[in-house]
Amino acid sequence: MKKFLDEHFLLSTGTAQILYHEYAAKMPIIDYHCHLPPHQIAENTQFDNITQVWLNGDHYKWRAMRTNGVDERYITGEASDREKFRKWAETVPYTMRNPLYHWTHLELQRYFGISELLNPDTADRVFDETRERLQSPEYRVRGLLERMNVKVICTTDDPTDTLDFHQRLREEGYTIPVFPAFRPDAGMNLSDLGKFRTYVSALERVSHCSVSDFDSYLYALKSRHDFFSSMGCCVSDHGLEEIYAEEYTDEEIPRIFDKALAGNTVSDLEHRKFKSALLFLFAQWDAEKNWVQQYHLGALRNNNSRMMKNLGPDTGWDSIGDFRHGRALSKFLDRLDSKNQLTKTILYNLNPADNELMATMIGNFNDGSVAGKVQLGSAWWFLDQKDGMIKQMNALSNMGLLSRFVGMLTDSRSFLSFPRHEYFRRLLCDLFGTEVESGELPNDLPWIGQMIQDICYHNANRYFGWEQRPA
Structure with a gap:
């Protein structure tokens, strides 16, 4: 009987143990998507x-x-x-x-x-x-990061965030780069018009732009996108139920914005058109700057209205949703690709039933310009556990190239979550090690070890451009 959580935890074969201990374990960590509070890093809480x-x-x-x-x-x-x-x-x-x-x-x-x-x-x-x-x-916070060999962090930040703490870290020359990620979800959410108008006011303050119509709204958002870029940002992120790809005209969207700003009811179709227009514009801006865009799809949020009212969002009342992603996602990505405006893209699905859908969708838009240009993102949220990670890696292996995968992230608000990278790496090594020992893969440990190191670290480092990018 094996001891619980010993040095060979999750490593069921001798080859898996070699791959983990000699190749994976020593690799640094790039956490390209998390929710760590930047002020706690800046203040070394x-x-x-x-x-x-x-x-x-x-x-x-x-x-x-x-x-x-x-x-x-x-x-x-x-x-x-x-x-x-x-x-x-x-x-x-x-x-x-x-x-x-x-x-x-x-x-x-x-x-x-x-x-x-x-x-x-x-x-x-x-x-x-x-x-x-x-x-x-x-x-202290920085010691916790250094203990886990963290080399890069990307936080998650609204366009209205000042990024003052990112600026402080940058001016200090902190040895672990902490980059912002542009997450404009609130800027296209018209479900609560009071909150939307409050958001517009916050955007006016931080951008120093007066917003009176859709054009000035876009100008203010674009100024924030540019500012984020000046702060080292090269990543956007969107947490959506689904991709929005409704047909709309250029005349419709300003009218919808005017209605929302005036506090007049917006229909569900108008809301979807508004989201579709903004999503497409954000993607174009990302492509102009060669950013990586991330889409976290499929969460059904705030299901318990009573507890949502008492505690607010992100307090544990969310679940996996059963949205239909295929056609809209294909339409959205194809529209960008046809205009040569599809930048590097990572798709995350929350419903495991969508693993194969997403794994085949990425292959439609990998055009040879960048290795792994369109990625199936790591198992996310309810799926970042043993079964979910293995299913995601198997889907990617069967229908794409696991060897080009940019690997794991924490998606966490806790400074104690970085062993999730170790958990993923052990499962990765166990997959390869088991198949080497069963004769399904050759016993070429130097090559397989290099692939594992790429998945753990090098692929992300190259994909996001941090090999050439100063902190």
């Missing part, structure tokens, strides 16, 4: 205890605690940090076979050297030991 760095904002853990019958007081409520941690420790034994069980113990090992299982009996001891370590200088 020191957390008082593990609850602050581990539980605050982590809706993965919150969902598990709620399912385990934990009252909201101990999740997002007024309970003390120690009480919240105790409730998480009570929940952990019940998370077996959920990826949280692996991640929890992997993170305790990698950051704090703690190998004992987290449960009610060990909760206070783990809380106290991690708290003591978090008081030391090397456990």
